[in-house]
Amino acid sequence: MxxxxxxxxxxxxxxxxxxxxxxxxxxxxxxxxxxxxxxxxxxxxxxxxxxxxxxxxxxxxGLKVDNGLRLDDARVHYWYIEDSIFSQKKSVYAALTKLSKLLAGCSITAVESSSPRLKERLGHRFYLVASDKVRLVVCVRRSFFRAPAVSPDVIKGACWRDDSDDHLITTNRRLWTHLVERDLTTYEFDRMFNQVSENVSWADVSLMAREFGVTAADVSQWILERHGELVPGGAGAQDDEGIDxxxxxxxxxxxxxx
Missing domain, CATH: 1.10.260 (434 Repressor (Amino-terminal Domain))
Known part of the structure; x- marks a missing residue:
């Protein structure tokens, strides 16, 4: 080889x-x-x-240099692909293939709203590419007559998230809106990809807070105490020959x- x-x-x-x-x-x-x-x-x-x-x-x-080169795992990445009716498939997805090493070991799935609108079905197709250290949204703008080609054949070393025929998951309207508007947190990305349902909404929490006299400052303090920011370790010295x-x-x- x-x-x-x-x-x-x-x-x-x-x-x-x-x-x-x-x-x-x-x-x-x-x-x-x-x-x-x-x-x-x-x-x-x-x-x-x-x-x-x-x-x-x-x-x-969006890259992190830390004893190698990888996508920053502290954020959700967004990549965009234009798949027009007159473009050649291989060239359209060539960048994804060339960057496959950054996505090796990832799982892929298409995602759409659980109540999709016609415009959403016809305009863009969204894919989630995920692993323990990667959270990537690939947005394909496609023509009406073209089927997107984000797959393990394009991203070498990746696999489908599941064995279903359509390789598609759905999400609720709130998370879908965050996804489309690039306002998706890493926590929300993980819940969407892993299909974790929400048992309590923010409206429920707001109502409980009012009932028990809990203020926004109380909630903020609790979050900081439980999930305080971690200080990342320093990156090792790099030579001038390359990055792994x-x-x-x-x-x-x-x-x-x-």
Whole structure:
């Protein structure tokens, strides 16, 4: 078997920028990098960015560098794919395939509202890609005559969430709205993917709080005491030859940055 070609850092960022729909100006602003320097670096002139600038850029793209390279597990990631009627399937989903190592071991399922509207059925198709350390929503904008192709055939090393014929789960209208509006928390993502039903609504909690005289400050304090933020461990020192993908341990890109 031929050895897979290593992916350079600028190639990785270019792929991710395509999926998150972020142009060079926006990337430069979020990463605090001069636009021209970033443009030159993306074109392959690695001396145009310092290593720290590259690391900042990786963070903006949703990557976490910690003894390897992986998607940040503290957030829900959104990737977008345009599958128009005149596009070639292979090229449309090529970025997903090239980034398969970031998603190795994940499970895939389509998701829709338990009470879908006609416009939702015809416009976009949403997929959840998940593992213990990955929470990814893939949104496919499709034409009426095209069936989306997010599957283990595209994401190498992934599998379907279940053995059903349609590989589809449903969720309630509240979580669906959060999903579509990119307002989904990691907790909500996990409950949606694992099909955990809600026995108590926020309306129920609000009513109980009023009845027993519990204030918003009381609830806030309880949440902080029970679920206080964890301080992440420091990232290890990196060399300038590359970063390992956490899922495979294979060195796939170079981070030489001058």
């Amino acid at each position: 031929a050895t897979q070609k290593r992916m350079k850092a600028n190639e990785l960022v270019t792929l991710l920028a395509e999926l998150v729909v972020m142009d060079i100006e926006m990337m430069a602003r979020f990463a605090n990098i001069p636009v021209q320097n970033l443009r030159s670096w993306l074109a392959g002139k690695k001396e145009n960015l310092r290593l720290q600038s590259v690391m900042n850029l990786m963070s903006v793209m 993908l956490d899922s495979s341990g294979g060195r796939v890109l170079y981070l030489a940055a001058g």
